[in-house]
Amino acid sequence: MLDLFADDAxxxxxxxxxxxxxxxxxxxxxxxxxxxxxxxSQQAPFxxxxxxxxxxxxxxxxxxxxxxxxxxxxxxxxxxxxSLTGQPWPPIPEVFQSICHRASxxxxxxxFEPDACLINRYAAGTKLSLHQDKDExxxxxxxVSVSLGLPAIFQFGGLQRGxxxxxxxxxxxxxxxxxxxxxxxxxxxxxxxPGFHPLTDQFRYNLTFRRAS
Numbered sequence: 282m283l284d285l286f287a288d289d290a291x292x293x294x295x296x297x298x299x300x301x302x303x304x305x306x307x308x309x310x311x312x313x314x315x316x317x318x319x320x321x322s323q324q325a326p327f328x329x330x331x332x333x334x335x336x337x338x339x340x341x342x343x344x345x346x347x348x349x350x351x352x353x354x355x356x357x358x359x360x361x362x363x364s365l366t367g368q369p370w371p372p373i374p375e376v377f378q379s380i381c382h383r384a385s386x387x388x389x390x391x392x393f394e395p396d397a398c399l400i401n402r403y404a405a406g407t408k409l410s411l412h413q414d415k416d417e418x419x420x421x422x423x424x425v426s427v428s429l430g431l432p433a434i435f436q437f438g439g440l441q442r443g444x445x446x447x448x449x450x451x452x453x454x455x456x457x458x459x460x461x462x463x464x465x466x467x468x469x470x471x472x473x474x475p476g477f478h479p480l481t482d483q484f485r486y487n488l489t490f491r492r493a494s
Contacts, residue, residue: 299461308454388458423460430481
């Protein structure tokens with residue numbers, strides 16, 4: 282049973298209207314989550330996607346679920362098939378579903394049922410530029426983002442790219458949930474600093490759950 286008074290107990294940290302950080306929320310499931318990442322990546326390998334403008338993303342990505350996020354020369358899209366293998370994306374592992382459900386409940390989004398999970402792998406020096414998650418047709422559904430491994434600086438802004446940014450450290454097991462008023466807020470990850478984590482080696486992994494249909 283989880284001791285809520287322990288020094289490493291999870292806690293909630295408000296980020297903005299409709300957005301919160303659930304600190305250490307996924308730590309107990311971290312090993313099982315990483316096993317799920319390995320399982321998915323064996324069927325759908327990590328790759329560096331190329332944006333419509335011809336830029337190769339520094340972050341390596343793969344997907345699981347009924348739909349997977351990808352890019353091509355025409356734009357960003359969700360597809361039921363992995364363009365690299367020609368096969369359907371692997372299903373979302375049960376442990377992924379469980380942590381997402383509990384996190385969305387804790388953050389006040391009890392009806393969230395994801396059908397897509399984008400998995401990002403960060404190495405030292407890689408980053409994710411400021412962007413909005415706006416490729417999903419139902420923007421009333423939140424985003425649930427789970428951090429594993431090395432810490433990273435998360436930037437969270439507003440509805441305009443030039444709005445002031447909050448910069449917060451996300452550590453192993455932290456979960457960020459945002460929706461409602463802040464669903465389309467700009468966000469990103471600053472370049473990852475070198476390091477070592479006993480579970481993820483020299484990497485940070487991020488699981489981002491969405492409703493894409």
